[in-house]
Amino acid sequence: MTAPAPLRRLKxxxxxxxxxxxxxxxxxxxxxxxxxxxxxxxxxxxxTWFEGYQLDGKGGAVAKRELFVFRQGVRWLDTPPAPARxxxxxxxxxxxxxxx
Numbered sequence: 143m144t145a146p147a148p149l150r151r152l153k154x155x156x157x158x159x160x161x162x163x164x165x166x167x168x169x170x171x172x173x174x175x176x177x178x179x180x181x182x183x184x185x186x187x188x189x190t191w192f193e194g195y196q197l198d199g200k201g202g203a204v205a206k207r208e209l210f211v212f213r214q215g216v217r218w219l220d221t222p223p224a225p226a227r228x229x230x231x232x233x234x235x236x237x238x239x240x241x242x
Contacts, residue, residue: 149213152179152192156218163215173197173219174209188213 152158156176160168174194183191191210195203 149188150218152176152190152216154178157197157220158194159217159219160209160211161215161217163217164211165209165215173201174207175203177206180208185210 154176158174158176159171160174161171162168174196177193177195180191180193185191189210190213191208193206193208196205196207198204
C-alpha cells in the first residue's frame, strides 16, 4: 500500500475553487484568491483556516473572507497571466520662452 501524496499548502496568490467538497458552507461554489494560510489556529486534522478575497466572474475581489476548509476538497485553478503593461512614451518637449 502506498502512502497518499502530501497535500499542497495554500500560499499567497493561489486561486482556488471551493465547493461542498471543501466545506458544507459552499453550496454555491466560489473562487478565492489566497492571502495567507493561518497555521496558528488549532483545527482538526485535514482542515485549515485561510484568509482570501472572494472573486467575481471577472476575477475582481468582492469580499475579504476568513475560511475554514477541508484541505482535500480545495481545487487549485490556473491563474491567468498578469496583463502586459503598455509602454508609455514620453511626450516630445518643446522649449518655453520666459519673460518676453
